[in-house]
Structures are given as structure tokens and as C-alpha cells.
Amino acid sequence: MGKAYLEIEEVAKLESAAEYLRDRLLIRLLFHLGCRVSEALALRVKDIDFRRGSVTIEHLKSRIKLSCPGCGARLGKGHKFCPVCGDKVEKAVAQEKEHHRYRTLPVDEVTLGMLKEYIGRGGAVERHSEKCLFDLRRNRAWQIVKDCAERAGIPRLVNAESGKTHNVSPHRLRDAFAVHAVKADDSGDGLRLLQEHLGHRSIVTTMKYRKVSGEEQKEWYQKLWS
Numbered sequence: 001m002g003k004a005y006l007e008i009e010e011v012a013k014l015e016s017a018a019e020y021l022r023d024r025l026l027i028r029l030l031f032h033l034g035c036r037v038s039e040a041l042a043l044r045v046k047d048i049d050f051r052r053g054s055v056t057i058e059h060l061k062s063r064i065k066l067s068c069p070g071c072g073a074r075l076g077k078g079h080k081f082c083p084v085c086g087d088k089v090e091k092a093v094a095q096e097k098e099h100h101r102y103r104t105l106p107v108d109e110v111t112l113g114m115l116k117e118y119i120g121r122g123g124a125v126e127r128h129s130e131k132c133l134f135d136l137r138r139n140r141a142w143q144i145v146k147d148c149a150e151r152a153g154i155p156r157l158v159n160a161e162s163g164k165t166h167n168v169s170p171h172r173l174r175d176a177f178a179v180h181a182v183k184a185d186d187s188g189d190g191l192r193l194l195q196e197h198l199g200h201r202s203i204v205t206t207m208k209y210r211k212v213s214g215e216e217q218k219e220w221y222q223k224l225w226s
Helices: 008-016 021-032 037-041 090-099 109-120 138-152 170-184 188-198 203-212 216-225
Strands: 054-058 102-106 125-127 130-132
Touching: 008 021, 008 138, 008 170, 021 037, 021 109, 021 138, 021 170, 037 138, 037 170, 102 188, 138 170, 170 188, 170 203, 188 203
Parallel strands: none
Antiparallel strands: 054 102, 125 130
């Protein structure tokens, strides 16, 4: 059976296979930030804080679940009063919407250096009166990652649940980041920080990476006989 996720060495090969600095940077950001492809493609130069070594990401996957603080009833984004208990909920709705709009992620020195070089070489593009890192559509980003994987000789990956094989894609780089993080620290605190970093609303979504890393069941089984 094939592999379910990319190892660090394979991501390094993938990055080396990129023919342009832009493509190398895209692959590096997807893996080192663990961000979604839509978030990487939306990055602006002003989102990067070189002094603090961080990147602020707009959380574009905004399926915000709002509920009334008083009775727990489901709310829509436009609600000013709870449709069930009648309480004023405008403030709670605004806070919840604001809370999930952005997350600030730390960036390692090598990635910051690559960002600096890319921007210095004039790689950033003007879009809607703002300097954006990339002028790429989602399908083009997928094609770049797929082509680099083929050049690097990285085989297709197997979906652990369905058993189907898939091309190496931007989301597989996000998965690789998450599995790498879980292998480094699968404590409660480690998983909570990973949840925050990935922008998951539920810890259940983050926990699937413990399963994918393949260590959890093995360790559990060994403990039975130790």
C-alpha cells in the first residue's frame, strides 16, 4: 500500500524541483505555514511582519457557527436579536465574526529570507491597489505542486480512509505540516496549539492527524503489554 502523507525529505525534494522562485516559495509557505492554498494565494506584502517574524492570514474558510449566549439558539450573521429568546445578540455576533477573521503565524528564518528575496526581486504583484505575493489561481497552484512532484519522482498518495490514490496537491502539504507537528508533540497542549495554527474550529478535525501519523495506535498497543 502507498503512503498517506509526505515526509519532510520529500517536501524538500518537491521544493528543489521548482523551476522558479515563485513556485519554490509557494511550496515552502504551504508546508512551513500549514496554510490552505486559498490563504497562501491571498497573502499580501503587508501581511508579513519581518521584524517579528510572523505572517497574518485572513481566515477565508469562514463557516462561522453563531449561537445565542443566553439560550444557545443558532444565529445568522445578520441577527441583532435572538429569534428564540429575544435577547440582544448584535455584540456577540460581531465579536464572533471578528474572532475568526485572522490568525497570526510564526515564520522560520529561512522562509522569511526567501520572502525577502522574492519581494526584493520584484516578485510581488499589484492587485486591487495592493501588493500581493502571488498572481495565481487555485487550479494553477495545484498544477505547480503536481508538476514539481512528478519532476521530483514523488509517487501519488493514498487516502487513508478511502484507499484511493491522489496526486500530490497543496492540501497534502498542509497535511504533511500537521503530521510533522503531531509527531514532534502529540500532547494536549501540542494539539491545542496545532488546532489554533491550522485555524480549525474543532479539535476533532485536528485529532485526525494523530491517527494519520500512525503512532497513536502502535503506542497504545505497546503499553498493553509493557
